[in-house]
Amino acid sequence: MNLSMAMVLFSCIILITASTQHFSRKTLQAPWTSCNRYNGFTSILTCERFCRFVFDSLYLFSHGVIEGTCYCCDKKPGDSDEYFPDDVRESYIPGFCPFNYTGYTYNEHMICLRYEESMKKYHQAADVCQHEGGDLIRLDSLTxxxxxxxxxxxxRTLAEVEVWVQGIRDANLTWRYHDSTQLNYTCLRGVTGEPTDNYMRARSAGSYNCNDHNENYRSFFLCEIYIRDSWF
Structure with a gap:
């Protein structure tokens, strides 16, 4: 299908699809050079609908606010791809797990997980996950x-591992998730009591129960993208 035909058909069905809801999550991930670029788009909404209409699979869609460009990324970035520099744009991950993530059904929604065996401090690990549109995994239920x-x-590739999970102890000694809500389920089984040990990690040696540690400790980490059935 050439672009002009796609634009005509897209214009015809846009009113029909206006009420359709999709899973999408905002991300700081920039589009890459093999993404398909189109001009003349005034909003992320029209960009998203066009990308979904033209491409059967979609890893990311992105709208350049100033230039009016729309990027439809239908393939994973390859070794020769480069990422576009930061610009005034809105980027979203569509309703399935992005590359390098594994999906699980969780209640009526989906969670996408990525395990990273690189040593990071707690906040460094959280920054990596948040840049990809998620956060450190939030262990909020036994499930x-x-x-x-x-x-x-x-x-995992090692005999024993430790991973950062979401959890920070505040000045009142209350453990909280990153949105400041109090833990409603806890994997904590061992707490040192040290005043600087305010960050949570899970250890394979303890059946992935959790212990505390300080912010300068380096550990592997686990990213989670939580996909809800809602429009952005």
Whole structure:
């Protein structure tokens, strides 16, 4: 299908699809050079609908606010790809797990997980996950905890591992997630009591139960993207 024909058909069906909801999550991920670029788009909404209409698979769609460009990324970035420099743009991950992530059904939604065996401090690890549109995994239920155990066991290459998970102890000694809500489920089984040990990690040696440590400790980490059934 050439671009002009696609634009005509797209214009005809845009009113029909206006009420359709999709899973999408905002991300700081920039489009890459093999993404398909189109001009003349006034909003992220029209860009998203066009990309979904033209391409059967989609890893990312992005709208350049100033230039009116729309990037439809239908393939994973290859070794020769380069990422476009930072610009005034809006980028979204469509309703399936992005490259390098593995999807799991969780309640009525989906979680996408990525295990990273590189040593990072807690906030460095959280920054990596947030840049990809997610965060450190939030162990807020026994179900999620069991999913994490199973996933890391399949992915790890070392005999024993430790991974940062989402959890910070505040000045009142209350453990909280990154959105400041108090933990409603805890994997904590061992707390040192040290005043600087305010960050949570899970250890394979303890059946992935959690311990605290300080912000300068370096560990592997686990990113999670939580996809809800809602429009952005």
């Amino acid at each position: 999620k905890h069991n999913i994490m155990r199973s996933f890391v066991e399949e992915e």
